[in-house]
Amino acid sequence: MIVLKKYKEAIIRFICGTGLITLLVLAWEMAASGGWKYANIFPPPSKFIKQLSNDGFKVGLGAQAASVQTSIISSILRVLTGLFIGLISAFLFGFFVQSNIWLKRFLMPLIRVLAPVAPIAWIPMALVLFGIGNQTAVFIVFMGVFFTLSIAVVRAIEIIPENLVNSAKTLGASKFQIWYKVIFPSILPNVFTILRLNFIAAWMAVLAAEMTGLQDGLGAIIMTGRNLFNNEMILMGMVLIGVVGFLFDSILKYIQDKFLWWDKKSRQ
C-alpha cells in the first residue's frame, strides 16, 4: 500500500493519459469501419500499424531505403548531437559573455536577434553549406537551440543570489572555482528546464530537415509516404514522431526530477 501511495499520482496520470488516447483511437476505428468519408486520408491505427511489421516498409526509395529502426535511431542521434553541442556551446558562450560587461553589451543583442529565427529557416543555407546529410540536420538542431539556451544561461547567471557567490568568495574560492563549483550548479536546473522545452523545438527542426531530403529519419518517413501517396505511411510516421518525442521528453523529465531538483526545492 505504501508503494501504491508513493506512485499514486503517477498511476492516476498513466490511467488518464492512456485512457483518453484509447478512447480516441476506439472512436477513430469505429468511425472508419462505419464508413467515414475521410477514412482514406486518416486510415485508423489498425490499418497503419501493420506498416511496421511489413518487411517491405522502407523509408526512402531504391537502394538507399532504410528500415524504421534505423530511421528512429538516426533521428534521435541527430537531435542528441545537436542538443549536446548546443548546450555545451551555450554554457561556454554564457560564461564568456558574463565575464565582461562589454562582451555582453556587444553580443547579447545579436543573439537576441538570431534567437527568434525559426530553425527551419536555416535549412536552405545549411543544404548549400553541408549538403544533404547528418551535418545539415545537426546544424539545424544546433541553430534551433543554441541562441535560446545562450539567453537562458546568461539570464540564469544574472539571477544567482549575490550572497551565494559572495559566500564562496569568502570561503576562499578562486574565480575558476566559483564558476564550476557555484555558478555552474546554480544554473544547471534552470538551463535544463529550457533545454527540455527546446528539445521539442529541436525535434521538430530535425524532422523538418529530414523532410528536405535526408534518406532516413522519421521526417523522411512522412516524405516517402507523400511521394508514394501512402497515407498509412504518413500516419505511421506521425505516430512514431509523437511517441518517440514523448519518450525522449520523459527521460529528460526523469533526469530533471532525479538529479536537478534543487532549484524547485530551495524555492519552497
Next chain:
Amino acid sequence: MIKQEKGITCENLSYSWTKHPGEEDYIFRDVSFTIQQGEFISFIGPSGCGKSTMLNIISGLLAPYDGKVIKDGIEVMSPDKDLGVVFQDYSLFPWLTVKNNIAFGLKLNGKSKNEIDTRTDDILKRVGLWEARKKYPFQLSGGMKQRTAIARVLANNSNYMLMDEPFGALDYQTRLNMQSFVSEVSAEFNKTILFVTHHVEEAIILSDRVFLMSVNQKEKMDELIIDLAKPIDITSSKFNEYRKYIINHLNKEVNF
C-alpha cells in the same frame, strides 16, 4: 602609527555608492576603529545606515571609497578565508548536503579526503549537526540552516567571523537558542566576531563592545563598552542603562 599585529584596524574608512560623492552621498566618512583579537563586536543602527556595507568592506567583498582595512597587520584587498562571513539569508549551497556545505571551504584547498572528513565530522558533532549531516538545506529549519552556515566558517578555521544580521529571519525562541550557540562558539573556538544586528538586547548580551551606527552622523561611530558579569542578568540596572543608551541613540534616528 604603529600597527598592532593581531586584530582589525579600520583607518579613515569612507564609502559611497556614487563615483564622485557630494557631502550627502557618503554612507560613512573617515571612520576609524580597532578591534582586538578575541573581541565580540556588535554593530547596531537603523536599517540603511550602512551596517552591511561596513561588513562587506571589512570582509574584502567591497572596496572602500577611501581608507583601508588592516587585518593582522596586512591590508585587506579581497575576500580572504580568514574572514569568514555568515549572511542573514544563510546562503547555503542548495545542491550540497549539510556535510558537504561544511566541507566546501576545505575542498577548495586540495586537502586529502581523510583530512576533510575528520575535520568536518568533528565540526558536525561540536555544533550539533551530526544527525542532520546527510540532509539538504531545504530540509532544515531556519536555525539549523544558520548553524550550518556558521559551521561552514568554523570548518574553514577562519580567525574572524563576520555575521550580518544572522538571526534576523528566525523566530523568537530559535533566536535565543542561536544567541547562546554563538556565545559558546565564540568562546570555544576563540573567534573574533563582528556581529551586525538591530536587536538591542542581543547586542548587549553578546558583545564586548557595541558600535552605534547612524544615518545622520556619518563621521564617527559611538562606542559602548559592555561590562557585565556572566551569566548576564537582563534585569540588572546596568543592563537597563545600556539598553536605554542604545534605544536613545536609535530614537534620535527615527525619521520618516
